[in-house]
Amino acid sequence: MAQSAVSAVLGNVGSLAVQETSFLCGVTLEVASLKDELIRLQGYLRDAESKRRSGIETVAILLSQIRDAAYEAENVIEAADYMKKRSMIKKGFMGAISRYARLPSDLNTLHKIGVEIQRIRRKLDEIFQSIERLNIDLDSHVLDDSVEDCGLMDQHCKDDVTMVGFEDEYKEIVDKLVEGENMLSAISIVAMGGAGKTTLARKVYTSSAVKQHFESLVWVTVSQKFKVIDLLKEILKQIPSDGDQSGKIDDMNENEVGKKIHDILIQKRYLLVLDDVWETDTWEKINRTIKAFPDAAKYSRVLLTTRKEDVANHVEMPTHIHALRSLDEEKSWLLFSSKALPSYKISGIRDLDKYEELGRKLTRKCDGLPLALAVLGGYLSKNLNTQAWSDVLLCWPSTKHTQMMRGLIARSYKDLPNHYLRSCLLYLAAFPEDYIISVSALINLWIAEGFIPHTPKHKLEETARKYVTELAQRSLVQVVRTSSIHGWIEEIRIHDILRDWCIEEATQDGFLDVIHESTSGQAGASSSHNQIFYRSSFQNLSGQILPASPNLRALFGFGLSSVSLPELRFIRVLHVENSSLEAADDETEKDPSPCRRRRIVLLVPVSFLAERMCDS
Template sequence: MAESAYSIVLSNVNTLAIRETTLLCGVTLEVEFLKDELKRLQGFLRDADSKRRLGDEDIVVLVSQIRDVGYEADNAIEGVDHLHKRNRLKKGFMGAIARYARLPSDLTTLLNVRVEIERIKRKISEIAESANRLKIVDLGNIPIENAHVDDEFQLDYRKHQNFEEIVLVGFEGEYEEIMEKLVYTEKSLSTISIVAIGGAGKTALARKVFTSFRVQEHFRKTAWVTVSQKYKGIDLLKHIMKQIMGSGDESIDKLNEYEVAQKIHDFLLQTKCLVVLDDVWETDTWEQLNRSIRAFPDAANGSRILITTRKDIANNVQMPIHAHPLKKLDEEKSWHLLSSKALPSYRRSVIHDVDEFEKLGRKLAKKCDGLPLALAVLGGYLSKNLNAQEWSDILLDWPSTRNEQMVRNIVARSYKDLPNHCLRSCFLYIASYPKDYIIDVPRLIKLWIAEGFIPHIPKHKLEETARKYVAELAQRSLVEVVETSRAHGCIETIRIHDILHDWCAEEARQDGFLDVKNETTGQVGAPSSSNNLVSYRSSFQSFSNEILPATTLVRTLFGFELESASIPKLRFLRVLNIEDSTLKDFSTVIGGCIHLRFLRLGHCEGVVLPSTIGQLLYLQTIDLRDSYLESQVPKSLWDIPSLRNVYLDDGFSPPPPAKSVGLHHQELQTLFLGISHVGTKWCYHDMVIFLGQMNQLTSLSLMIFPMPTEVFNLFANMPHLVDITLVEFGVLDKLPHEFPQSVRRLVLYADVIRQDPMPILEKLPCLVVLKLQGYEGKTMSCSAQGFPQLQELELHRFSVEEWRTEEGTMAKLSILTLWECEKMVKLCEELLDLSYLNHVTLAERRGSISHLQNLWRARHSESKLFEELPHGEEALPRGSSASIWITPLKASRCKEHWKPSAPPVSTAQQSPPST
């Protein structure tokens, strides 16, 4: 793995070295020589990296030295490159001097670089001598790994199941039984425990139950917290409180354990809740949560506690407890699960001797001892190695380990089988996130690009290659698919199983790739051996230190739930991702991070950006959504030419003069602006001019109150847009006739739309997802052949009494959602005639729900097509794959549901999203 990290660094050095000679300001020859020397070291590293695991201390030191010198060379060369970039952007007389002459400060920098390069060259010579002494072979002539990956999963991801769906293959009965205990039994408080060893599927089963429609509608509030081996009772209680009550006016973090438990107690007395305690290891966990006061009272209102655990804790919970030990899958179910991954139906047709594979596969399935996780990961590996001899060799070499260690061995095999070092780096990088974290894939891709993990492949965009990498990991079951994007046909969110997360953390630390630290558990994944490398990437989770103990050479820093943390001066920082934290003295540090590529501060306090933010000339992504800014984002931000993705809420300065904008933002692809109001500092005219020059955008999200209608004029100069979100207009007389023909997803909210929007929007040839709000006309018309690609339609506050549809319109529509469209009763009566629909949601206030339910009863009393569930809040079909939900609209579900382009990212302790 050290060789993988080194290859990424060498790639960056090579990119800098091949630019024009003026870029390196007179040190070009030195850099070319340095590049060749670094490449020579890579040959030694390939052999040394493989021998390091044998435990030779001298080889461990050598590997560390080779990696370190690569990073040092990268930093030195990029420092000069930054000097060149900065001089090119200077304006006026001093700018001309800086571009065509050498200022004294520049000459000093160049001198220091030459000295640094000479030092690095001497260090390389010493390393080469050590390699020869240790008899390390130069393997520099080995062909470089292919950066491409198979396109199969990208094309056929809908044919594959995620882990939660796989689990139900063997546990359908347990699912129904647990659901019965949660929803339809006694009113007194009770606990349901799912008991099994690691990898047996207990968390996935609990999550499937938790996210089900019936559970989410039955309980007024729900909470999901992950306990794990070591925990703090007060932290768990605070996470529960935040989910069921919200933070309110009083800061939860300042409350002591007794105060938090008391508030939860009082709230549960009045509210029916479900609390999930996932991954409970200790039998006294329940006692620890209730030691100061009984936080979970029996209010006889049907509240429930759902626990997943590896141990029987029935004797330690002072309430009725229903234990559900998960049995291992039998041989037939094991084979069914394995074959669904290894030999999916669409691939069987191209396999010549299916019977031989099936014979070997059944033997391999039996070896997995009925563990769903082992079967899923092994199946993913086998699907990439459809070779009977390979399957036979795996069977012969099967280790004697069992249970979790067996799963880890299978993961290690699949990891080594990944097609290139870039993909291996991407996989280990996921350990940066806390356990059970729901990972936003578009954001993860931006991180991978900032790290340099995604190679430049001719005729391929970086984002396209990265999406294929995600798909590859998903097909191998190394990550779990949580959600896919209907509009863009790709994976939207993922998570990783706890066992795989532990394996990644340990492997990453052992290789010096990543160091994960938690204040409760210490270093996560720390190996038993002392032979580990110093890491250049760190992830701090739930830390309260005043100053994070990060080395000054660190290149990547993650932080989750940091209490009043100060970030040290990190001169060579490339990636900074901090969430749910309070920062101190942030502005004094960030301005000096000239190498920074990625900056995300999510739900953070104490955020102040200095005026020198414009000097971060490599910055690709800045994301400050949902953070409290104590001062405005300086206008110098817009001077950064490398910006690709910008996400800003209230608190940023007006744009620079329009004449200079177009020169600086040729790379900008994604722009998210949330503005509560447009005031004197930013008039409509200036904003439209500012945005209109960003002609390379593929995603535009504007949350402005009120939204100026002039924004429609932007589209004439934005031919590449595929994702548009505009929230919220006041009164729109009509929509413009010209939208970008490439748009696949359109969200447009207004208080009032007076003219039928469908005749205009139905002509968009690529539109897949459409969400509209505010149309007040009596009729709505869709012509034949209209909306040729539309799959999902969501309407909010439409007062339509008649929907006229010609035959052939919306031929691919499968999901229809109506929010507060009470007058669309005639539409409700015609829904079943739309045979291509497979999911319809009618979300209304309770006053109109009863009428809709009566309507369904009257229409289908004879056919018995619909059956009302016992709690009376939904109607479900029988004997049909379609589903029509009549849902009472909860206030909590209405609030801010219009934020589709800024999906909330769950932390490790937050509940999974509902399906």
């Protein structure tokens, strides 16, 4: 996203202490001029983004060039700022000697910086010429930095585990789990994506009746790409045991983990939830080395959610298949209205009958799909005028289900109040499927990336929390946990349909590259015009050097095994979880063992980056 790149660069540049000094020999004048050109460039970006979404390929290439130039400009401006700061560190006689001793190398570096600035300005001149040829208009209102409309207080943001329309099915499934024969058996919730399977299963899992009936409860998300050993280890970590054994578990093999699970569960009445199962042989795979989940005639159960009925039928135990029904018209209206016309807004709405008339027509278009109803309701809650609702109804897509969902997501994305918030949403694509995201960690990442603007009377963290609330109110993220003390959102997740859309949008914009086992050979290149990616998320890779661009600014790693990091000269953000990293080549002989970590998070100081650039 070129607009986000330029805005983030300008925000960072504004915080730099670049001032005119004799030491910088006029370089700061070049820096100021470069900043002015970036500000001028930002004025064209909204119209350019609009033209790109209309499918104009040359505009897409132009936006990629703008983004590249912005990041290059930030690197060189930070280098100039670092030079200025370094010259001021030491004072007095010894400081003067130190400064003069390194003056020749400093002058050489300043010359490099000046040459680089001139190159970038020539690049910007070519961009401005392309803007004129493409008839892209200057929009003086492009600087949409306002966050005043970024959501109401957190207490109005309801947790997504609150159900509307599934009350009868909830009771039926709970009864099936706590009653029936004493042998191990399964219940499979089957429905298409977006139908509410996980929401219903989560509500059942957290119910008081289930908690009282079972001695041990385990929830794991399987998803399309999973490793049996990782799944078993996660199950074992959730089973109560004496002391903290997480370190020992990490070193166990598949047979050891399976036996340990078996030995603990054979004494217990347990409930195992396997959420989002895709393959028919999943149950066989997690029991292939040893029967980890015993049938000890203690009324234990397996609760499974899947999109495929053949998966539900393939579990080798007595199974009740619960085909989740779409919401009927009245329940659809209840869910939609709870999002589009929340109780705290009702009193201020005129012509409520007109909204209900339009809303009921719109709910019928959603075919009883809870995710579609929630996303549409979240969007319309921010557009409370009857004309906007009428326009949505008039332009409703004729395609069904998946395409309908994609259209609703795209509309909600474009309606977000500013490009900062749009960047924050696309950033969630960096996390793996069904991943529970810590909001505090996410806020740190957003701030480090420059996605949170400085606003009067607001700390960056406060603005970022408003962003999280805004996304939740629009049903673009699902709330997993809120703080019982402060009331703010602490954990979120993103539905896989939304995540897939975000990955496509982020890839098309050159905003983020998501690389896993099946795509690792295609890393770093766009299918359309070989754009450079400045952010990459690597997931479940092993035994290789990560195929990252040398210009990478943010690197995510999840489930990496024995991989090596490439040299990353401009890295700002490094976030690695559940991975083992090999030592660099020149250190392998000293310590051949890999570095095993649950989480590595590094937000790199600007001065460090600039020093590397200056000293290279």
